[in-house]
Amino acid sequence: MKKFLIIGGGAMGSAFTIPCLENKNDVVITEPYSKKFIKELSSKRKYHSALKMNLPKKLKFRKYSGDLLKEKFDLIVIALSLPGIDFIGKELKKNKINTPLLVLTKGLKYISRSKKIFTISEKLQKVYGIKNISVLKGPCLAKELARKHQTSVIISNKNINFAKKIGKRISTKYYLNEFSKDIIGVEVCSAIKNIYAMIIGAGQSLNTSSSLFQRSINEMKYLTKYFKGKEISTLGLAGVGDLYVSSAGGRNSKMGSYLGKGYTFKNAKKRFMPNDTVEGEQLVREIAPYVMRKINKKKIPLMISLFKAILNNRKLIVT
Numbered sequence: 001m002k003k004f005l006i007i008g009g010g011a012m013g014s015a016f017t018i019p020c021l022e023n024k025n026d027v028v029i030t031e032p033y034s035k036k037f038i039k040e041l042s043s044k045r046k047y048h049s050a051l052k053m054n055l056p057k058k059l060k061f062r063k064y065s066g067d068l069l070k071e072k073f074d075l076i077v078i079a080l081s082l083p084g085i086d087f088i089g090k091e092l093k094k095n096k097i098n099t100p101l102l103v104l105t106k107g108l109k110y111i112s113r114s115k116k117i118f119t120i121s122e123k124l125q126k127v128y129g130i131k132n133i134s135v136l137k138g139p140c141l142a143k144e145l146a147r148k149h150q151t152s153v154i155i156s157n158k159n160i161n162f163a164k165k166i167g168k169r170i171s172t173k174y175y176l177n178e179f180s181k182d183i184i185g186v187e188v189c190s191a192i193k194n195i196y197a198m199i200i201g202a203g204q205s206l207n208t209s210s211s212l213f214q215r216s217i218n219e220m221k222y223l224t225k226y227f228k229g230k231e232i233s234t235l236g237l238a239g240v241g242d243l244y245v246s247s248a249g250g251r252n253s254k255m256g257s258y259l260g261k262g263y264t265f266k267n268a269k270k271r272f273m274p275n276d277t278v279e280g281e282q283l284v285r286e287i288a289p290y291v292m293r294k295i296n297k298k299k300i301p302l303m304i305s306l307f308k309a310i311l312n313n314r315k316l317i318v319t
């Protein structure tokens, strides 16, 4: 039995505990941020409002603290959304934690000091000095995983044997794992697919969306290589796999459908999705200033069209 600490009691962190528990690991979940999730996870029933189900009784909830991080765990899993990455990076550094990390969070970070875009693992390494980071990405709707629908994800670490060790501890009949050494490529794909899901969602017919899908893959290949990942990762679970699920459903493609109908981003958000986080929009704001300055715009026309629509709050014109 291994001891896991899951940081982040949102939909994904909570769903992830299910295959971990099924593998007879000792699983502790903690929530540093949301009062709602703290209340739900610490209750006797453990009813999770985002997953709309009770979590297993064996799951242990602990109040978040630096001392909790210092306890002996075999793996710390980060399941916070992107804004939580700096918080947890600081905490891990302050408490001198060197437990191996597995990051589920998707996104990219702009570091103003070095004026560059970094993946989450690069940021945790470079800014917070954290070593032995693995990432787990791919097409996974938390609600479906929690209900044990067959799900395939990819675990990546430069040391692929370590990724495989994690796989052994978490895979089940319904939670299948692939492995990769290309941590950068896997992270870049899993982040930018949110932007392309919005673009594909903007297509007002299946024919148009299919054409946008194919052009999105080409741009994803280019960007993955630009950030020094391997092009082949674009065709794997973190790339095409995750792009499919995100464009077939989900908040990014929903927002894209409003943009495609001619609404501006602000209008659509206010009118149709006032309480939803649209991860693709957050990523646009994080990376657009860098991408617009540094990357050949002719290679990524779809992404540039979306940047212009969101940043200038004007109609999306796909060229």
Ligand SMILES: NC(=O)c1ccc[n+]([C@@H]2O[C@H](COP(=O)([O-])OP(=O)(O)OC[C@H]3O[C@@H](n4cnc5c(N)ncnc54)[C@H](O)[C@@H]3O)[C@@H](O)[C@H]2O)c1
Binding pocket: 007, 008, 009, 010, 011, 012, 013, 031, 032, 033, 034, 037, 050, 079, 080, 081, 082, 083, 084, 085, 087, 103, 104, 105, 106, 107, 136, 137, 138, 139, 140, 141, 142, 153, 279
């Ligand atoms: N790797 C995968 O298989 C996979 C699958 C689905 C989602 N995800 C990713 O997991 C992450 C979480 O997704 P989710 O569906 O659980 O979202 P959620 O909204 O249900 O939960 C978000 C979590 O982040 C925390 N959080 C939010 N803002 C924070 C802040 N400023 N500081 C600290 N913590 C903060 C919340 O309290 C909560 O624990 C996202 O990045 C998402 O893209 C990964």
